[in-house]
Amino acid sequence: MARAFFSLFLVLSIACGDDSPSDTPTADLGPGRDGGGTDGSVEPTNRSTPEAYIRGAHPSLIVEVDVVEGVAPRDGVGELMVGALEPLLDKAEGVSIRVDETIPAARALDEWTFADVQALALETFDEIGPSDAAVFHTLWLTGRYVESEGTILGIAWGNRYLAIFADTIDGACSGALPLSREQVCREAEAAVWTHEAGHVIGLVNNPLPMATPHEDAEHPGHTSNPDGVMYWSYEGPSFIDGLIAGGSGPSFAFGPESIADVAAFRDGT
Numbered sequence: 389m390a391r392a393f394f395s396l397f398l399v400l401s402i403a404c405g406d407d408s409p410s411d412t413p414t415a416d417l418g419p420g421r422d423g424g425g426t427d428g429s430v431e432p433t434n435r436s437t438p439e440a441y442i443r444g445a446h447p448s449l450i451v452e453v454d455v456v457e458g459v460a461p462r463d464g465v466g467e468l469m470v471g472a473l474e475p476l477l478d479k480a481e482g483v484s485i486r487v488d489e490t491i492p493a494a495r496a497l498d499e500w501t502f503a504d505v506q507a508l509a510l511e512t513f514d515e516i517g518p519s520d521a522a523v524f525h526t527l528w529l530t531g532r533y534v535e536s537e538g539t540i541l542g543i544a545w546g547n548r549y550l551a552i553f554a555d556t557i558d559g560a561c562s563g564a565l566p567l568s569r570e571q572v573c574r575e576a577e578a579a580v581w582t583h584e585a586g587h588v589i590g591l592v593n594n595p596l597p598m599a600t601p602h603e604d605a606e607h608p609g610h611t612s613n614p615d616g617v618m619y620w621s622y623e624g625p626s627f628i629d630g631l632i633a634g635g636s637g638p639s640f641a642f643g644p645e646s647i648a649d650v651a652a653f654r655d656g657t
Contacts, residue, residue, distance in 0.1 A: 436547070441590075443653075454488055462570070488516050499534045531555055575631065580623075594609045611646055616641065
């Protein structure tokens with residue numbers, strides 16, 4: 389579905405080493421595969437690490453967004469994601485979203501493998517903004533992801549890259565009644581983006597250490613708390629089915645367990 393593009397270099401400001409991603413194709417990478425040490429430590433290497441995102445040495449965080457022509461986050465989606473993420477971080481100058489590039493439709497695919505997404509991320513991530521700002525990357529894509537069982541709405545890897553499959557989200561919320569469809573799709577986009585951003589900053593146990601155990605043993609990298617946005621169902625369409633059925637809106641909030649994980653790392657406790 390074509391939607392109005394974000395303007396190039398649009399900034400949505402909410403006041404208040406190695407560029408090689410993992411070569412493991414997976415929707416949400418588990419512990420030890422999103423960067424950092426195998427012992428769960430996080431090494432401060434550059435602007436695009438959990439340490440840079442969470443702690444205060446970098447006074448701001450930029451979410452660099454590259455969109456395929458014809459799709460873009462719906463109005464208000466960025467604010468919902470930032471509103472959930474920003475309170476966890478030590479960022480005196482806040483968190484902003486900047487749309488950097490519109491990728492020509494001819495460059496897009498109907499079916500994406502991990503290698504395809506990874507290649508596009510390396511090609512388009514420019515690490516924009518001042519050198520003292522932390523920055524991670526979001527791709528907003530057409531088509532669908534084909535290297536995982538089931539329907540995948542978003543992926544995250546390398547603690548610096550994530551991709552949202554807009555057509556797949558639209559398809560998952562297409563069963564909503566016409567009067568509520570845009571709201572359902574907007575809430576779904578925001579929840580998936582927030583979920584994947586949580587993986588980028590190191591949740592769950594990925595590689596941020598847990599303050600108390602809460603990783604779902606059956607879904608590594610996810611919380612066992614179904615009321616938090618890091619719950620496993622936010623990687624696929626099941627939570628959207630609940631919205632369509634008339635359930636409560638999705639959670640854009642990180643559960644108390646995930647908040648404690650970030651706080652312990654942020655504050656060095």
